[in-house]
Ligand SMILES: Nc1ncnc2c1ncn2[C@@H]1O[C@H](COP(=O)(O)O)[C@@H](O)[C@H]1OP(=O)(O)O
Ligand SMILES: [Mg+2]
């Protein structure tokens with residue numbers, strides 16, 4: 590089965606949402622110190638991005654059987670305190686849709702924007718088609734002016750069949766060979782994958798797509814690994830123990846959001862390690878798009894026990910300990926190092 594029409598719609602949606610986020614981030618970075626501590630811009634961009642994606646998908650594909658599993662809901666915007674924020678979101682969404690020319694016919698009302706955001710309340714599950722959206726993945730990175738992603742996937746009968754990652758601040762050239770003279774200012778990548786068709790990357794402003802592959806490295810000593818920038822999101826100590834056991838020599842590359850999956854899919858690094866603190870439950874929108882982008886580029890994504898991720902269980906992923914990503918050659922050694930490290934950690938408690 591081909592998902593070409595859905596893929597075009599998803600690319601348009603994620604690109605337009607990126608335009609909205611870029612506008613907010615630019616204003617945020619130009620703001621004075623006092624207003625920088627105000628966290629509301631990210632709220633406005635989160636909701637705005639979700640509304641734009643929802644509107645574009647429904648305009649392109651029809652709303653009859655539309656189902657969206659997304660991070661945000663409009664609860665806080667419906668009370669008196671949320672009124673001003675809702676006004677800001679509505680203005681931003683209308684400006685963004687109008688800037689494209691295709692979607693901005695009649696401006697959306699407050700109610701339209703709220704309804705677009707709330708269309709993301711689906712529970713997903715093993716049957717039918719469900720879109721899966723993180724409107725801004727890596728909000729901490731967004732606030733810092735660093736990496737973030739708009740991550741959009743499509744589930745069909747419980748399997749991820751499309752993945753689109755819009756990474757407005759990711760350099761087009763490899764993070765590994767970052768050359769200061771060359772391409773330094775060219776940022777903004779759109780990664781996309783359709784099941785069975787490989788992974789492609791183009792610039793967010795619309796260059797010709799190129800097919801990408803994960804690294805074919807088989808010597809862990811030459812590998813580098815990605816992990817969260819935020820220590821609160823992933824156990825850095827555990828990652829360094831695993832890396833040491835594997836023989837990895839390079840220091841960790843710490844970046845925010847699913848931009849890590851994008852970078853891995855084009856071979857910028859060889860491994861991604863993610864071990865959240867105890868009690869944290871991973872959501873499907875934090876991995877669906879990134880998973881397919883890496884898998885179609887030849888990579889392997891599993892939990893710490895080597896099980897594939899199951900996106901058919903609703904809004905959450907049930908996992909053993911964490912998520913590990915690498916190529917097929919390195920996975921056996923990585924799994925061994927992960928198991929040994931987890932055992933060591935458990936016996937030292
Ligand atoms: N305490 C936490 N532990 C792990 N992940 C978290 C935590 N809080 C938020 N996240 C989510 O982790 C992802 C980003 O992680 P990282 O950038 O470290 O890879 C985001 O999806 C972020 O949510 P959000 O989408 O709201 O930014
Ligand atoms: Mg997220």
Ligand SMILES: [Mg+2]
Nearest residue numbers: 660723725726
């Ligand atoms: Mg988010």
Ligand SMILES: [Mg+2]
Nearest residue numbers: 635660725728
């Ligand atoms: Mg969030």
